[in-house]
Every structure is written in C-alpha cells, then in structure tokens.
Amino acid sequence: MCGAPPRAPRCTAAGAPCPGCGAWSARVHGSYVRFPADVPSGGRSVVLRLRVRRFTCRNAECGRRTFVEQIPGLTRRHGQRTERLCSTLAAIGLALAGRAGARLANIFGAPVSRSTVLRLVDALPEPEVPAPRVLGVDEYATRKGRYYGTVLVDVETRRPVDLLPDRESSSLAAWLAQRPGIEVVCRDRAPFFAEGAAVGAPQAVQVADRWRLWHNLSEAAERSIAQHRQCLRVLVPETPGTPETESDPAEESSGSPRPTSHRFADRTRTMHVTIHDLVKAGHSRRAIQRQLGNDKPNRQTVRGRRQAGRPLHRPVAGPDLGPRQVQDIP
Template sequence: MAISELLAVLFPHLACLCIDRVFRAGRSVRIQARTRTSQAVCPSCGVLSGRVHSRYERRLSDQAIAGQETVIHLQVLRFLCRNEVCAKKTFAEQVPGLTVRYGRRSIGLGECLRAIALALGARAGARLTHRLAAAVSRMTLIRMIPSLPDAAADSRPQVLGVDDFALRRGHRYGTVLIDMATSRPIDVLAERSAESLAAWLQGHPGIEVVCRDRAGRYAEGTTRGAPDAIQVADRWHMWRNLGEAVERTVTKHRHHLRELPQTTTQIDPAPPRDPQPDSDPKPREGRLAERTRQRHTAIHDLLAQGRQIRQIARELGLGRTTVRRYVRPWRSTAVPLEPPPTPPTVRQVTGWILRHPDNLQPDERQQLETLTAASPAPASVREHVRGFAHMMLHLHGDQLERWMSAVEFSDLPELRSFVTGLRRDLDAARAGLTLPYSSGKVEGQVNRIKMIKRQMYGRANPDLLRKRILLAD
C-alpha cells in the first residue's frame, strides 16, 4: 500500500494535505503540513478567487496518535476576494473535515470533546480528556455544551410522554417531553404548568396520544393545547394510588393483625446452643467486672436494710439511674433468649394484598387467609384489588365502570375515595387500562435526568441541563 493510501485510511482528515515533516516536541507529536489548493470560494459572497494575498500558519490540536498529544502546524493561504462589492476584502481557506473558522482544534477533536462533555459533564469529562492525551479544562467543556445546536426532530411525534422532574427539589420543577416511538426527549420546559404545556402543544400540532401521570396540571394543559388528543393515565400511578387506599384500609383494621398466627423471620436462624443448667457460666475477670459485682452486692445489702434508692445513691455516690440498673436481677442464663415473634406490620399486609397470590410465601398466604376470615373489610379489599389487577394486566378497560360501581356500593370509604379520583379523570383512566401505552419510558428519562444533575455538581442551570438532556446519547 502506498504512503498516500495508508494516510487516507488511517488519517482521512489529513489526506488532502501535503505532509512536510513529522517530529516530536516534548510529549507531543507535531505535524507540519500545507494545503494543495490554488483557489477558494469566498464565504461571504460565494465568488471563486485564485488571487493569493498571503500565507500564514495555524496550529490545530488533533486527536491523539498512539496515546500522544498531536498538534498540526498547518500553512494555509489567504485570498483576495474578486467581488468588489463584497464586505470581505480577504479570506482564509478552510480544509474540509479538518478546520473551521477561528478554530484551534480539528473538527474530529472538537466532536470528540463535545461527546465527552455531553456524556460525562465537566469534572469527569476533563479527567478523561487527560487520559486521552487531549487535555482541556472543565470550563472549556462547559462552554462547549451551550454552543451546540438543538437536535432537529426527524418527524412530529404522534404519541407524546409528559412528566415533571425537579430542578430544585421542593421548590422548582420542569417538564420533559418524550417521543414514545423513539424513546428520546424532544423538548424540556422550564416549568410544570398547564399554560406551558398547552402553549407547546399548540405550537406542535399532530399529537394523537398523550401519556401522563394523574396530575391535574398536565390534564388541563393537554385539554387546552391538544383537545383532540387521547389522554392516557399511567397504570403504575393508578396502581400506586390504589395501594395507598389499601394501606389506609389495613391501618383502620390493624387491631386484627395481633390475632394472626405469628411467625419468626424468614431467615434461617443459627442452631441454638444447648444450655447447661447444671454448670454455671465462667464469671468474667477484670477490674471492671469486680467493681460491678461489688456495687451490686452493696446496693442489694442496703435494699435489704430498707433503704430507698435516693438514699442508696447518696450514700454510695452513684446516680439514681445507675442504682436502678443494679436493682434489676442478674441474667439467669448465658444463652440469650429468642425474641418473641411480632405480628405483621400494616405495610407487610398491604404488600400481601397487592402482590400476585402465586408470589406469596406459604406462611404469608396463611396469615392473609386468617385476616380475611376474621374481618370482612380486608377480604373485600383483596377481591377488589384482584379485579383491578386483572383489568390492568389484560387491558380490560371496558370493565372499569362496573368495577367502580361495585366499590361504590361497598363499605370501604378509602377505596371509594380512590374511585372518586378515577371518575374525575375517567376517560384517561379508561384509556390507560385499554391502550398499550404507559409512562415507563418517561420515568426512565426522569431517572436519566437525575443522573445528569448529579454529574453537574451544582451547575445544572436550566439552559445547560436542557442541552445535555436533549443531546446526550
């Protein structure tokens, strides 16, 4: 393979140059090169010119070669513009794929640094550039991000996902908009309000389905901005709201939990040691152990004489709390007793009701059966939860009205409150239990935003954060 062909394969951005010299200077590799052009097009008026005004040298940082920093000493031409009415009298030529106007880095290195800035942020990205022999500061990486243009959308989304995220938790929140077909964010709004969402939807017609949580502001904004779009309430949020209602119901009947058959923890305990009642344990030795025994004997002698705790404490120079501790009897055995089993908590019972019956342990299933047999309210709650789970798993939204009517006729005020909330958002709830769309992809992007915020170490202002959300891979 000829040298020119090898250069075109390994360094395609240098193939159009004349390489005069390659040498080492300190830790960097230097390449002296010049262009082969004899004419260029004026960037202002577009007129071709071959009149050379002067020559000068540019220094460009390039991507590392064999782990070594690379600098290109590039000699370029400056041409005179032949158009007399052009504002530019002279202009410098640019090498396609290598240089840009006023650029001090090659195009390839600039793209690499921008990708690092988007993926890792400032500090972590700067540490990586040192390892890549293309070191830049964290401030340089931060400045690169806002200068990037927004990604052009290939097509208008038909299914849109909407959710909020915290800019400053508890104080300021923004809104992220996701194209559900590509799972990519398409825009970020600096606030979470019905007005901002409605304005965005009016400026982007063609949205057919909007996946959202059960927040009223997004329902209102979608109704105002895209009245013909189908709103889909997320199934996970409905299940969570149902779980909260179930927990309130179990809390109301928690006195029945003490009657359940109590079991110990599921972790297999270590085999107990056989106590030896006939042999006393070996007493502890040492100054502290001897002092403890002396104090215990003195206190109990004074108690036998009818002294009060206050008098004993004053006579022995001890605190009353210390004296009370010594009044307690000694531990009768060296083997610690097993803690008594405790009844299940409200949270545990709520989890049993919400979990699939096949995923319950035998003792959990037994305790749940005992609870539902002892109290009609938990039994009724379990049946309603199973009915809702069947609708949610098999997308039978047509059964929602019948399910809600059955709950409204029951003596379960907590579940009736849940149904009242569903009726306020009935169309979206029915669509969420019928259509295959959900907000799972949106929640994944919200988690990704949290990771980006943690990488930015306090520099997550809305403009910079928006660029990383939209452009990072």
C-alpha cells in the same frame, strides 16, 4: 550542520469563496502558518504544520477586505483543533461529561480542560428527535416550593424529549399543537396538565401514569385497613393457653383513617402526666423544660400540655376527620 526546516504543506486549490458574501476570489493577499492540534497517535500529541493563504475579496460591497481559506473537513475559522479532534472530544463529552471526559482525553494524549469539553458538546447541533407516540408529562422543580417547570418524556424509549420553563397549560398546549402525532398523554392528576393536553392534543387519550395508580391504590388500601382493623382481629385464630389481649382504648376511640403509633401515644401520655405533676409542685415552664431531660420540649409544648385537661395527639388529616383536627388520647 542542520539543513533548513521542511516547507509546510499547503492547500492546492486555485481560490476560495468569501465567507461574508460568497464571492470567489483567487487573488492572494498573503500567507501564514497554522498549527492545529490533531487526533493523537500512539498516546502522543499530534500538531499539524499547515500554511494557509489569505485572499482579497473582490466584492466592493462586502465588509470583508481579506479572508483566510479553510480546508473542508480539516480546519475551521479561529479553530485550534482539527475537525477530527473536535468530533472525538465532543463524543467523549457526550459519554462522560466535562470533568471525567477531560481526564480521559489527557490519558490518550489530547490535554484539554473540562470547560472546553463542555463547550464542544454545547456547540453540537440539536439532534432531530422524532415526535413521541406516548408522551409522559410531569413537573420538575428548579427551586422546590417556588419555581416549577414541565418535563416531557417519551414513555416508549424512556428518554426526555423537552423541558418547558413553567407548568402552565398554555405552554403545554402550544408544544402539543406542533406535534399532532401524539396518541397517548400519560400524566398525573394536575388540572393544568389535563387542560393543556385537552387543548393541544384533543385526539390523544389521557391516562394516569403507573406510579400514580400504584400510589393511589396503596393509599386506599392503607385507609381501608386502618378503618377496619377491628374486623381483622376477628379473623386471627386464638392460640390455646394465651389470654385474650384487651383492645387499646386509644385505638377504639381513634377515628383516624391512618394507623396510630402506640409508642408516640404512650410518650405523649407520659409527658402530659409529668408536666401536670411538676405544675402541681410549683415549677415554672422553664424549669419543667429543663427537668424533662431527653425529650426537651419547647415552651409552647409545655404550655399546651399544661393547659390541656387530656393528652393531645398530633393533628391528623383525612376524609373522615376534615382538613386538620386534633385527636384526643384518653
């Protein structure tokens, strides 16, 4: 014959403060049993059986008539888990995020959903991030081409510090004005970042980031080599017995600061000649488009090649050619 179940443990405190007004009360209104989940033991789920008391608030002006006592470090209001289990799941969520964290929690005996893991992580207080000494400023896109924001990174620790909802100079200046300890601002060449850094942190030195320096250097070297590639051929020694190769007229007439693709130029000339031969044979634009086979140019391309006296190269841009100009291929 089974005996009566053991009595649930209870708190031995004489009373509890009201969470609404803070008044101390020792007048018990009633009690009930709570079953908060605790940290698993040996891969098995652990559930506590705890009897808590409900006290009556003695303050007549308080909006709460009754309240339930909470055990510090163990329970919280409306909580189904102990503080230890919540801290453990939050640490797992910080390391693995929601879906992977929920799978790991199920393995060691604390079944939980990925939404709960993310909710526990979101409930954590914001960590105190020290003001960086070297700040990196760049833009990010929530929708590329339309909506942009500003990302702020601690260059020394390589960790993000904050995200601004836009890339206006006023937002950056207001953020920098609250952190006077910034000594260096590493940014790109955007004018709004330069203005915001100058207004918000006039004591800081503005420098270009490493990627921009290497990128600008590579572009300048590419333009210089493209403009002086004829001079580089003189430096190449001629091999005995090998006839000297003739220079490509397309390269000599090209004033583009960027290298020209010979394969694209040959394909353009071939298409130009083919289209003009088909036009002389009396074919329409639609028939020419069908007969070109794998190239499959659209009707506008066929019309442009048909009206052009010489094959046209793709538009190029550069400091020597202007914003966009069409370059001829002989």
